[in-house]
Amino acid sequence: MKKILFPVIAASLLMSGCTFHEHYDTYEVVQQGTDMFVDYIVARGNDWILSGTEGQPGCYVYQEFQFPEITENVLNNGAVLVYLVDADGRDNILPYVFPVDNGYELIMQNIRFDVEKGVLTVIIEWQDFKKYIQNDYDFKVCILQPGSKTGKK
Numbered sequence: 001m002k003k004i005l006f007p008v009i010a011a012s013l014l015m016s017g018c019t020f021h022e023h024y025d026t027y028e029v030v031q032q033g034t035d036m037f038v039d040y041i042v043a044r045g046n047d048w049i050l051s052g053t054e055g056q057p058g059c060y061v062y063q064e065f066q067f068p069e070i071t072e073n074v075l076n077n078g079a080v081l082v083y084l085v086d087a088d089g090r091d092n093i094l095p096y097v098f099p100v101d102n103g104y105e106l107i108m109q110n111i112r113f114d115v116e117k118g119v120l121t122v123i124i125e126w127q128d129f130k131k132y133i134q135n136d137y138d139f140k141v142c143i144l145q146p147g148s149k150t151g152k153k
Contacts, residue, residue, distance in 0.1 A: 060125035085138040
């Protein structure tokens with residue numbers, strides 16, 4: 001039955017003349033290209049702020065960094081990429097989850113980020129929702145700033 005039903009549905013859609021892109025606006029690109037802003041930041045080990053109750057779900061540490069390059073245009077049409085730069089100089093894209101030794105066992109540590117207009121927040125949380133002493137972390141921040149798009153077709 002399934003072998004017969006699929007071709008019938010596919011044929012019906014093809015004969016109906018429906019196009020799925022009719023509901024989207026199309027634009028002429030007035031300015032082509034995308035600018036990429038790249039910066040390196042250091043999250044100091046003693047600057048992490050605790051959020052939530054230690055040992056309870058929702059507990060994590062964070063640091064905020066001001067980035068005026070994160071504009072409404074970037075939030076709506078561009079991208080923000082953040083990488084953890086490890087001791088060997090490799091870029092590890094966030095979110096980045098890896099095991100750490102808490103002194104008793106290996107637990108998973110999650111480094112992620114959040115963005116809003118003008119602000120990048122780096123967040124670290126652990127699988128057991130406890131706060132551990134942190135080292136300095138180096139991050140690479142890439143902000144893709146799209147060219148303006150105007151003129152509906």
